[in-house]
Amino acid sequence: MEWVNAIVQGILLGGLYALFAAGLSLIFGVMRLVNIAHGDLIVAAAYLALVVVQVTGLHPLASAVIVVPLMAAFGYVMQRLLLNPTIGKDLLSPLLVTFGISVILQNGLLATFTADSRRLAAGGIETATLHVLPGLNIGYLPLLMFVAAIVIIYGLELVFSRTSLGRAFRATSDDPEIAQLMMLDRRHVFGMAMALSAAVVAIAGIFLAIRTSFDPASGPARLLFGFEAVIIGGLGNLWGTLAGGIVLGVAQTVGAQISPGWQILAGHLVFFLILAIRPRGLFPRMD
Template sequence: MSTVINGALLGGLYGLFGLGLALVFGVMRVVNLAHGEFIVLGAYAGFFLVGLVPQLPPWLMLLPVLALGYGAGWLLQAGLLNRAVKGGDPLTPLMLTFGLSVVLRNGMVALFGADSKAVDAGALGSAGVDVMGLRLGVYPLLVLLLAVLLFGGLQWWLKRTEFGRIVRATADAPEVVRLMGVAPDRVFRRVMGLAIACAAGAGYLLAQRTLFTPFSGAERMLIAFEVVIIGGLGSFWGALGGGVLLGIAQLVGQKFDSNAGPLYAHLLFVLTLVLRPQGLAGGRR
């Protein structure tokens, strides 16, 4: 039981990996292949921010990491992807983000080196609570709570706010909303900013749990992609559920075979494609 619960807690972080990817695909129908590198950049941003102001609690650095991620996403969309999307060829942004991922990965190696790094979470990282006879870490519990709040907040924002309705209308008919005075480029910039902010924040949270290197992006991108597919394209709650299932599959598999934990998570992804290719939520938003 403890393995399943800890897997679900890990799945909250995995869900955050896929949140930004699901948002970008749902609104712009674009698969950002540099998503994993932005997760790693968020980890590096937090690492250096903690080093600059070590007197502040590490969790407080999440806020500037989110702000930096939003700025990076806004610039990415304004400087590159808006031009690529206008061409109408879905392969153009795909190839562009693939090239960007290669550039970012090698740039991080040149700037930061290939040595692994981590962020000390401080007292919060080692704190635990007893729940029904089980000892659970406070930090993973807070990450899962944060994931639920972010997924719920995003769902509410898209469904209940005026800008959320504009985003959904732009996703469905970008040419029609132009007639209503809406500039899709501006909407896309804000959406990509939110997506990369989520990726950067997830990267920083990851850095407080495990080591990372400039080459960690490919693995994180794979997890994010699996989360979105298992959950169902266009469904945010499905993505969170997909992350939880992946986390459980990984830790349960690791309990039986310590060298093959991630393998069972990937097998779950393949099994989902075979048995339910539309994902858990069946494409519902």
């Protein structure tokens, strides 16, 4: 039953990783940009939630009404000011600019909040569990995160397939030159993509803050988990990304079951294993 429990917890953890991954996957899909600061943005959102809860007394989950729009606005401005000037030139410039943003965010958080690890108390939701079977408990919070991941991915799919903004994203991704002739301002479209990504990042950050303790250096690991979920799932497929997150989550919890030191390592090794046997991921988009 221990192993069953580990697998179930891993599946639920996969929801959080899918949330880390969704924003990363979204901006890569629209503008072929890989944002190295993605994990640091998640951690920044976690700190923002912490501050919002302290200042307003809102429930951590309710802090989303402030954190999400603030992060989205930050994402939009960051894209317009720092990233748009680098898009379309070469691989190096956008990558290194996001790397610089990552360094600034990490050290900015360190200067503001010190290196102490923090956690966001959410009034008991983080410890409440559902006893399914003897030895198999499902926490309310992991369950909530998993459901939130499904809802958000479904929502993103809807935005992409049904809305004018989604058409603009796809058209700009397909053919950025001709998309301009559709009266689309590429700078704005990219800004909106980053804003949407940062909105998802905000939710991921709030969940991260409630689920585990975090510190200013927690970002890179989140970037790597999100990235691994994207690659395992297959590029350009958000449901595949959820599957990738689940595979990664299960690998980690099963690894931790073997030995605590193996938790993260097992996830990385499964990532490389899948890269070796299925380089395009488990569910690549048919092109």
